[in-house]
Amino acid sequence: MSESFIKAAVVGHPVKHSKSPLIHGYWIEKYGLKGSYGAVDLAPEELESGIRRLVEEEGYSGFNLTVPHKEAGLRLCDEIDETARRIGAVNTLVVKGGKIRGMNTDSQGFLLNIEQNSPGFSFAGKTVLVLGAGGAAKAVIGGLRDRGAGRIILSNRTRDKAEALAAVTPGIEVVAWDGKENALSGVDLLVNTTTLGMTGQPPLEIDLEALPYTALVNDIVYAPLMTPLLQAAQARGNPVVTGIGMLLHQARPAFHAWFGVMPEVTKELEDMVLR
Numbered sequence: 176m177s178e179s180f181i182k183a184a185v186v187g188h189p190v191k192h193s194k195s196p197l198i199h200g201y202w203i204e205k206y207g208l209k210g211s212y213g214a215v216d217l218a219p220e221e222l223e224s225g226i227r228r229l230v231e232e233e234g235y236s237g238f239n240l241t242v243p244h245k246e247a248g249l250r251l252c253d254e255i256d257e258t259a260r261r262i263g264a265v266n267t268l269v270v271k272g273g274k275i276r277g278m279n280t281d282s283q284g285f286l287l288n289i290e291q292n293s294p295g296f297s298f299a300g301k302t303v304l305v306l307g308a309g310g311a312a313k314a315v316i317g318g319l320r321d322r323g324a325g326r327i328i329l330s331n332r333t334r335d336k337a338e339a340l341a342a343v344t345p346g347i348e349v350v351a352w353d354g355k356e357n358a359l360s361g362v363d364l365l366v367n368t369t370t371l372g373m374t375g376q377p378p379l380e381i382d383l384e385a386l387p388y389t390a391l392v393n394d395i396v397y398a399p400l401m402t403p404l405l406q407a408a409q410a411r412g413n414p415v416v417t418g419i420g421m422l423l424h425q426a427r428p429a430f431h432a433w434f435g436v437m438p439e440v441t442k443e444l445e446d447m448v449l450r
């Protein structure tokens with residue numbers, strides 16, 4: 176563990192809503208480390224110059240990138256780890272010896288959230304319907320492939336984006352957004368990676384009638400915790416996993432990369448973030 180003061184921050188546009196400062200600040204204090212974790216708003220056109228300034232003039236050595244910088248962030252990296260390269264997006268930057276390494280911990284966050292909150296669920300060979308085709312969907316699909324999911328079905332409002340993702344990811348089937356209900360029968364896991372259902376956004380409109388009652392339903396939206404999708408799924412008896420665990424678990428390897436301590440996700444932390 177380094178004895179020097181370590182400065183890290185989440186960079187987004189907007190960034191005010193981010194829970195990351197709360198999470199990393201909690202861990203810095205809990206583990207008695209010397210460091211800080213802030214939030215910096217950088218517009219897309221100032222991302223590169225802004226990061227350089229934060230590193231060279233302000234001594235930052237770690238960043239999380241959030242919407243809309245996860246894909247553009249690849250260009251800032253001198254090195255990109257295998258997972259981030261495969262996903263095509265970075266959510267974590269580690270600065271060492273003047274070089275920037277890019278990582279993506281979102282896949283791990285997605286997988287650990289499901290594995291921790293739905294013990295016994297195994298991805299291997301399963302049929303998964305993923306809604307959305309943005310940066311979060313890429314990370315979810317990367318995780319599903321790592322765990323050997325059998326069949327991945329993708330549906331997105333803008334079909335071209337789903338097709339583009341399928342073109343670079345073998346074995347993905349694309350279904351029309353308007354016909355996504357037709358893909359529900361036989362699904363073992365349904366994941367919403369769109370922003371629908373988030374506070375201030377319209378709900379995700381989907382008729383779950385054809386979904387098997389045993390299918391697990393996961394929403395990566397965590398505000399509100401019980402999205403309309405999760406409420407509807409729970410009301411008909413489906414097991415559900417909320418999105419908060421993905422946020423907490425994606426933060427762990429990033430914190431480890433900067434501070435040298437693998438922090439714990441606890442109920443106390445979860446309650447604090449949800450308050």
Ligand code: ATR
Pocket residue numbers: 242245306307308309310311312331332333334336368369370371377
């Ligand atoms: P992230 O990096 O968090 O995935 P993103 O790349 O902006 O964010 O992706 C947002 C996702 O939510 C996309 O799949 C988007 O669909 P489009 O590709 O058609 O834009 C989806 N989304 C956002 N608003 C939506 C809406 N009103 N109806 C359907 N899908 C929506």
